[in-house]
Amino acid sequence: MGKEKTMGQAEPLWNTWEAPAPNEIPENLEEFLCHLSGPTVISLPGADPSTTRVAVTLLHGNEPSGAKAIHRLLREGFQPATNTLLVLACIATALTEPLFSHRLLPGCRDMNRCFKPPFDDYQGQLAKSLIDTLAGLQPEAIVDLHNTSGDGPAFAVTSQFGVEHMSLANLFTSRLVYTDLSLGSLMEITEPGCPVVTIECGGARQAESDDVAYQGLQEYLLRPHLFKNAAAVQLDLYRHPMRLELKEGFQIDCSSQPTDADVTLQRGVQNLNFGEVETGQQLAWLGEQGMAALQVKDGEGGNRLDEFFEQREGMLCTRQPLKLFMVTENPHIAATDCLFYLVGVE
Ligand SMILES: [Zn+2]
Known part of the structure; x- marks a missing residue:
């Protein structure tokens, strides 16, 4: 299968899969997620190996647009501009029947509230392990793909504000929400020089949401210079x-x-x-x-x-x-x- 369990110590928290070939990716999305079997980090070598871009999704199990986009890009054998980490978190939650219906599993914490201490339960340890991996990697940027619970258009959310955040958001949408509320979400992790944005691709059942995720992710991962026109980006801004x-x-x-x-x-x-x-x-x-x-x-x-x-x-x-x-x-x-x-x- 080419999958290795390497991250973590005795009980690896994250599966890792290095450079899967398109023909190794199951055609069906559900089979793909079953194949991953648990929280997984997929790494791909890029044309420029000096930096890494990270895309995270499935922190919530009922928000499929990011996973659909990653599955499609892997099937297409896309060639990323830089080294790439694709992080698919709550696979078991997503796979709990009916497919993509559970935000989180009963008795578990919301994974996107676990990126701050305490890290003492399973979700906390998953989050801490990802934080440590990202800190060691010093990525160029991180995007975290979600869907909203109701229908609506896409928007981005950031807890830090700068031209790079606007530029990242603009790959997916023209709306940016800036909030300094501290909830323990992934976007609140602060790696110097690494902008993080959350993308709410739109409602989980809207076809447009899948397009937003796919088009945006493709742009994000294929663009040679991520922040080339950052200063020129104009967005509809929602502050605090x-x-x-x-x-x-x-x-x-x-x-x-x-x-x-x-x-x-x-x-x-x-x-x-x-x-x-x-x-x-x-x-x-x-x-x-x-x-x-x-x-x-x-x-x-x-x-x-x-x-x-x-x-x-x-x-x-x-x-x-x-x-x-x-x-x-x-x-x-x-x-x-x-x-x-x-x-x-x-
Ligand atoms: Zn979400």
Whole structure:
């Protein structure tokens, strides 16, 4: 098979596979992942061996666009511009039936929250081992490919901001979210001189998301000079977004008319995704508790809801022009994650 278990000590955490030939890559994606059998680092020699570019994916098992792109590129026998590391993390999670349905497995931590101490469980050790490998390698750049839970267009996320981050993001999308929230995600690792960006390729079930991942990854890995035109890159920027959240104990629904829920998102609100909304934009019907069902938490635990939103005639409306993204019409996502992210208009 050409696969070797070399990284780590007694029990290797990561499988490694050096320079697989296209005919060694199973034709079917699921068979390819079965063949990898666990967390895997695939390395490929590049035309320029003096530097390495890294692409990571499947930190979440239900986000397949990155794995599809890597599988396709390997099948095509692409010749990378530099040495390349392709990291496929939560293979077992992705393969748990039904395929690509589990973000993480029951009882396990979210892999993309494990890139900061403590590293004492299995996910933490996987993360630490990858951090150590990357530190030793000093790569030119790292991109981490994801999908969003709801449908929507692609965007990039970075926790550091510079022209190189913009340039990397721009290989995949024209939208860049800059956040300094510390969650323990891969993009927060700071290797001097190595920009890291997360790419949210779009919804997991959208065909466009697979195209974003494939086209972007191809550009990223084939381009001889990664940051040649970095200074000229123009992006739609979302600085320090905040989240509009449903408070615990409240109900949310989505409909074209008010319901019994405390918050009823207006059907069609998803169309506001990545657009600019004016003051007074109606977003949801509010129940008897009004805006008490909602919060916009700041870093110090305060609630900034009233700064951005107000109640007008029983409806939640914007109080100032805003840019919204990851707007969902899925009540489950709205309740367990957030209704959407927001930034003020600069
Ligand atoms: Zn993800």
